[in-house]
Amino acid sequence: MIAGGITLEPAPRLASTLATVTGDLDLSGYRFLRDGLLKVAADGPPGLIADVDGLVIGKLSPTAVFSLVARQVGHWPGIPFTLVTRQRAHLRTFRDQKTDQLVAVCDTVETAERHQEIPARRWSQQKFPRTDDAAKLARAFLRDRTEDWGVPELAYDGLLVVGELVDNTLQHTRSSPDVRLDLREGVLTIAVADENPRPATLLQRSGLRDPGIGLQIVTQTATTWGSSRRWSGGKVVWATLASTH
Numbered sequence: 001m002i003a004g005g006i007t008l009e010p011a012p013r014l015a016s017t018l019a020t021v022t023g024d025l026d027l028s029g030y031r032f033l034r035d036g037l038l039k040v041a042a043d044g045p046p047g048l049i050a051d052v053d054g055l056v057i058g059k060l061s062p063t064a065v066f067s068l069v070a071r072q073v074g075h076w077p078g079i080p081f082t083l084v085t086r087q088r089a090h091l092r093t094f095r096d097q098k099t100d101q102l103v104a105v106c107d108t109v110e111t112a113e114r115h116q117e118i119p120a121r122r123w124s125q126q127k128f129p130r131t132d133d134a135a136k137l138a139r140a141f142l143r144d145r146t147e148d149w150g151v152p153e154l155a156y157d158g159l160l161v162v163g164e165l166v167d168n169t170l171q172h173t174r175s176s177p178d179v180r181l182d183l184r185e186g187v188l189t190i191a192v193a194d195e196n197p198r199p200a201t202l203l204q205r206s207g208l209r210d211p212g213i214g215l216q217i218v219t220q221t222a223t224t225w226g227s228s229r230r231w232s233g234g235k236v237v238w239a240t241l242a243s244t245h
Contacts, residue, residue, distance in 0.1 A: 004032045006033050041073040042077065043232050047080045048081045049109055049112045050083050063099045066081075076189065076238055081103060086107050119184045125180040128141075128177050128178075138163065139163050161222055164217055165192040169194045175194035191237070194237075200215060
């Protein structure tokens with residue numbers, strides 16, 4: 001995909017997704033590059049590597065985009081982000097702008113994959129039909145996984161969150177809800193993907209019967225939540241719960 005003078009081409013690998021970035025990095029391509037890398041990460045690869053060897057980076061280029069992406073994908077979906085370049089000018093710029101303090105920089109893709117410390121994780125994914133009992137099935141799915149993974153203390157809030165997210169998918173899209181559960185270091189992420197790219201938006205509601213109250217319940221229950229567009233299309237709405245044990 002090309003925009004703002006930047007070309008971004010993702011390709012899946014066994015241990016990561018490789019995003020090859022070329023073009024001239026300036027303010028006109030900043031948003032496209034930021035959003036593009038975040039969309040690739042939202043598809044849930046084990047790790048994300050950006051090969052920027054073919055990217056023109058000057059002293060005034062907004063390389064803070066890479067630090068921002070690293071912070072966001074480190075929080076969710078909780079994957080490592082690494083840059084690859086063999087250009088000495090790039091390395092000087094990353095050092096001068098302190099980008100390399102937040103993002104690891106390697107000289108080859110293979111080195112980057114070896115460098116990435118993939119967080120220990122357990123995950124499970126299931127797509128549910130568009131039926132009246134979809135939320136019930138999703139809650140049973142979550143209950144079984146939290147029991148299997150030894151975090152039953154997350155089940156109560158998790159059942160509430162997954163039920164509301166699935167209901168929102170059924171009410172506001174034409175998609176079948178695709179539920180993914182991730183457990184990393186005591187943090188459970190509940191993510192529901194659909195084919196509608198329009199982001200989930202939190203609106204203030206006062207009555208229990210007001211439309212949109214479900215997402216408000218999610219925000220009050222979860223540690224954090226968000227809505228991210230995916231490179232493969234559509235979006236994923238996610239929420240995290242932290243174990244106190």
